[in-house]
Amino acid sequence: MADYTIRKYNNGDYDAVRDLFGQGMSGYVPGTTMYMLKLPQVYGTILASFIIVQLFFHSYFLSLLSVGMLLATVHCVMLFACRALIKKSLNEDLLNIVETYIWKPNSCFWVAESDGRIVGMVGAQPAPNSDINMTLRRLSVSKDQQRRGIAKALCMTVFNFAQQGGYKRVILDTSTFQINAHKLYQRLGFRITKIIPSRSRLGRFAKMSVVFYSYDL
Ligand SMILES: CC(C)(COP(=O)(O)OP(=O)(O)OC[C@H]1O[C@@H](n2cnc3c(N)ncnc32)[C@H](O)[C@@H]1OP(=O)(O)O)[C@@H](O)C(=O)NCCC(=O)NCCS
Structure with missing residues (x-):
């Protein structure tokens, strides 16, 4: 049985969420x-x-x-x-999470908590210029808590939220380097909608691409 809970973000989670994001990216x-x-x-x-x-x-x-x-x-x-x-x-949406996700209509941010510690996070925001697409953002689970279904539960939370808001699809993008994320999204039933080669110099050198996924609700 899951010994974690998923709840809405509050201001006291700020540092833990930003640290978790940094750890998730550094893991790659x-x-x-x-x-x-x-x-x-x-x-x-x-x-x-x-x-x-x-x-x-x-x-x-x-x-x-x-x-x-x-x-x-x-x-x-x-x-x-x-x-x-x-x-x-950290200087974009994660700089002011309350303003970006909690106060904005049809947006939200959640954390997964286990033993009083923040072990997972995810945000949802309507896609720009679309009434039917909800964007899933900033999904991350701490290394010692991975493969326990936390990311899956966080994604489900976004799916439910989007469905209740009348959205038809959940979309997201990730880089080719985020191997575990691809396994997760494909397991959950997301499909790839496009792949765009990175335009940065290092990205082109490493033949990195941005992969766009979509999930029909
Ligand atoms: C990707 C990430 C969020 C997955 O979190 P998680 O809590 O370990 O994922 P879950 O336990 O919910 O996995 C659900 C399913 O996804 C697949 N999956 C997830 N991680 C996997 C891995 N490392 N290897 C193989 N399959 C994996 C499996 O099918 C898994 O089901 P199973 O354990 O029953 O086989 C986590 O590895 C992470 O935080 N990575 C760093 C940040 C990141 O890449 N974020 C995504 C940004 S787009």
């Missing part, structure tokens, strides 16, 4: 770094640096050092990109 850094290392242009560069340093200096130590430095660089780039994304999001 190791996997994304591994993905980057498998890109031909990245592992090609690392291999080339090993060979070049070996040819010039005849030193395995220096060759391995150059590889280590390149690996560290890839990891730092991913960390930096992730932190920039978290900072941007």
Whole structure:
């Protein structure tokens, strides 16, 4: 039986919600770094640096050092990109959650609470220029509480809220790197409506795309 409850957000949840969002996004850094290392242009560069340093200096130590430095660089780039994304999001709707979600009509924000701790979150907002689409946003579950059905329950909360408001669809977007999120949305019955390649320089380099999902209520 679930030992968590889902309730509407209140101001006392502010810091916990922002922390949880940051943790959720940061959780993808190791996997994304591994993905980057498998890109031909990245592992090609690392291999080339090993060979070049070996040819010039005849030193395995220096060759391995150059590889280590390149690996560290890839990891730092991913960390930096992730932190920039978290900072941007925290300065958008998550800056004033009450104003953005609680006070606005047909919008809401919920948290999942377990043992007095915020372990999950999700927001719902009407899609711009649409009377039938509700957007699901900022879904996240703390790492130690994942695979317990909390995200599913949070999504159901959004579905019910949207249905009661007369909406016909719940829509959302996520990046190709958010592997667990894709598994969740596909399991829940969302279908992919479009995939748009990222326009950022790093996104294009990593062949990242934004995936749009829709769920018919
Ligand atoms: C994606 C995320 C919200 C899933 O939360 P969760 O509470 O673990 O998900 P649930 O337990 O409700 O999973 C429901 C179903 O989704 C699928 N699923 C979810 N996470 C999965 C994973 N890591 N691997 C495989 N399937 C997964 C499974 O089918 C699961 O059902 P099952 O456990 O009975 O097999 C969570 O991993 C997370 O917070 N990630 C970081 C933030 C993020 O990516 N947010 C989405 C932004 S768009």
